[in-house]
Amino acid sequence: MAVLSVLKGYSKSFWTSNTIELFERWAWYGFYLAFPLFLVGSTDTGALGFSNAEKGAIMGTSSALLYFLPVITGAIADKVGYKRILLLAFSIYITGFLMISSFNSYWPVYFAFMWTCIGGAFFKPIISAMIAKTTNEKTASIGFGIFYMMINIGGFIGPFIAGALLKLSWSWVFYMSVAAIGVNVLLTLFMFREPGVEKDGKSLLQNIAQAFKNIWITLQNWKYVLFLVIMILFWTAFNQLYYSFPIFVDQWIDTTSVYNGLHAVWPWLAETIGENGTISAVSMTSMDSFFIIVFQLMVSAFVMRFRPLAAMMGGILVLAGGIGLMFSTQSGWLILLGVLIFALGEMGSSPKFTEYVGKIAPADQKALYMGTSFLPIAAAHKLAGWLSGDFYEGIADKYFLLQKEVVDRGIQFPSEYSTEFTKNDFFAQAADKMNMTQVELTNYLWQNYQPSNIWMAFSGIAVSAVIFLWLYDRFVMGGK
Incomplete structure (x- = not known):
């Protein structure tokens, strides 16, 4: 009963934020778990045929940026507003997924994935901040438990469906991710409530500089x-x-x-x-x-x-x-x-x-x-x-x-191969x-x-x- 009373106490913004997180993880992991196969798989399957070294460079560098950039993007979101940054992030996601599915050479794919990760970097600090803002000392523990559950539900559904869609073509995996982000665009436009822009008298550049100063302090x-x-x-x-x-x-x-x-x-x-x-x-x-x-x-x-x-x-x-x-x-x-x-x-x-x-x-x-x-x-x-x-x-x-x-073995292949x-x-x-x-x-x-x-x-x-x-x-x- 105590748990039920806590669940009833969560706001509409809390549940909207968790739903957005679920669909974002659906889109991301549905694509991300298939991405290494897309990069190195044989080209006759619709994959790109890259080497593992090329795959590692693309995924490693861009994913590192995804986890480093929130120190900047979080400061931007606090100043510009969460709703605007969410819509920006989803726009970058959608264009990134479509570019990756369209390109077939190394540097364009590298750019497209890095672009997609930038979208993720804009998204990442927002929803966790929303969970913190929509919970209190009594509801935070269960609230973050629900949040992590949503992450894993999305992280399971996305790859699970992607595994089935691969039977059709690689393009369908990217279309699935685009569709999931499209749901989030609608949720953000019609259901997401802005928690308010931070007014501390500092400019955006000052906020970003403060974020780096905080890192140096720790x-x-x-x-x-x-x-x-x-x-x-x-x-x-x-x-x-x-x-x-x-x-x-x-x-x-x-x-x-x-x-x-x-x-x-x-x-x-x-x-x-x-x-x-x-x-x-x-x-x-x-x-x-x-x-x-x-x-x-x-x-x-x-x-x-x-x-x-x-x-x-x-x-x-x-x-x-x-x-x-x-x-x-x-x-x-x-x-x-x-x-x-x-x-x-x-x-x-x-x-x-x-x-x-x-x-x-x-x-x-x-x-x-x-x-x-x-x-x-x-x-x-x-x-x-x-x-x-x-x-x-x-x-x-x-x-x-x-x-x-x-x-x-000294095996030779004809030149036409x-x-x-x-x-x-x-x-x-x-x-x-x-x-x-x-x-x-x-x-x-x-x-x-x-x-x-x-x-x-x-x-x-x-x-x-x-x-x-x-x-x-x-x-x-x-x-x-």
């Missing part, structure tokens, strides 16, 4: 800076869910057994999201959000008994185990188990990150510290992009490893010249080049974060 605390640097490792490992995992599943994993198991229980669902008796990498990746929706409350109730730093260490260690399983096997079911373990670790660690920042911040500077907690996430995106680029490619990219095998010769063409012709089926060639490369070794790097980064956090807790914070 970075004077060397203990806090050390903590943020350690957390870069965690977020770098975490981001491989988006940067590397969809590609790993798409290239190496036969998800037929998962499709058959789902089909035996729910045929319609399996046939909707499946294609040719398999489940797409996008749909497999979306299960992270699904598991969070199902288990977040139970995990939160369990970890609340631990100190934030201890809970973070335990959560990251669990997440490292999930990463290890996600990248070390060709079994679709074991990979799903890995995603579940990853999600449990994420639920135990990620929320505690924000809680810990609030705990160690001086009482009169909590807002300043919260404002800089995005810095390790931004840096980790840049590092994750590099890690999923040349580094991942040299160890685990199927086409790169096949190229090595072709060179070692050099024009319009897609990745799929290359793999099919190589399999033919080696007298193997494509499945046999995939298994041969798996056994002889062991791309699964990539798990040691990804899990190792997460485990190193745990080790450094333990040392930080023991010798810097004294176990506080």
Whole structure:
């Protein structure tokens, strides 16, 4: 009854803001989880055929900006007004999605994705601020719980539908994201209520300068800076869910057994999201959000008994185990188990990150510290992009490893193959010249080049974060 009374106390602006967040996450994650596949997939499927290094550069740099720019865009929104900035953000989103779907060469796609991330940077600080403005001390806990639930509902629905739309064409994935943002345009125009423009006597430039000054103030605390640097490792490992995992599943994993198991229980669902008796990498990746929706409350109730730093260490260690399983096997079911373990670790660690920042911040500077907690996430995106680029490619990219095998065997391809010769063409012709089926060639490369070794790097980064956090807790914070 107490919960129901709290729910009845939320304003229309609260629920409108949460609905906008759901559709924005629907649009973003529906596109973002498919984006690495779009960048590196074979051109005969409608993808772009880029290298992993190009993919890592595009995603890493632009995503880093998405998490860094809110220090500026938040200040702009406070001065110009939330409604205007929301409409600007959605306009940038829509044009960005349409540009990405239209371009097919490196630099235009790079620009289009960076443009889209700028839209995200305008959006990101607004809704969380709206939740803070429409809740009070009694309703904030449940209010932010609802907010995070909306994030994960959108984060599941978007990729789930995208996995089904991929059977039609890549364009439909982008159209889905445009449509979801279109809903938000209507919600903003007709239902969003402006909380009011900040009137503090300062100009916009002064507000932006103050935001950077605030960052500098918090970075004077060397203990806090050390903590943020350690957390870069965690977020770098975490981001491989988006940067590397969809590609790993798409290239190496036969998800037929998962499709058959789902089909035996729910045929319609399996046939909707499946294609040719398999489940797409996008749909497999979306299960992270699904598991969070199902288990977040139970995990939160369990970890609340631990100190934030201890809970973070335990959560990251669990997440490292999930990463290890996600990248070390060709079994679709074991990979799903890995995603579940990853999600449990994420639920135990990620929320505690924000809680810990609030705990160690001086009482009169909590807002300043919260404002800089995005810095390790931004840096980790840049590092994750590099890690999923040349580094991942040299160890685990199927086409790169096949190229090595072709060179070692001295296999030659006729000159006419050099024009319009897609990745799929290359793999099919190589399999033919080696007298193997494509499945046999995939298994041969798996056994002889062991791309699964990539798990040691990804899990190792997460485990190193745990080790450094333990040392930080023991010798810097004294176990506080």
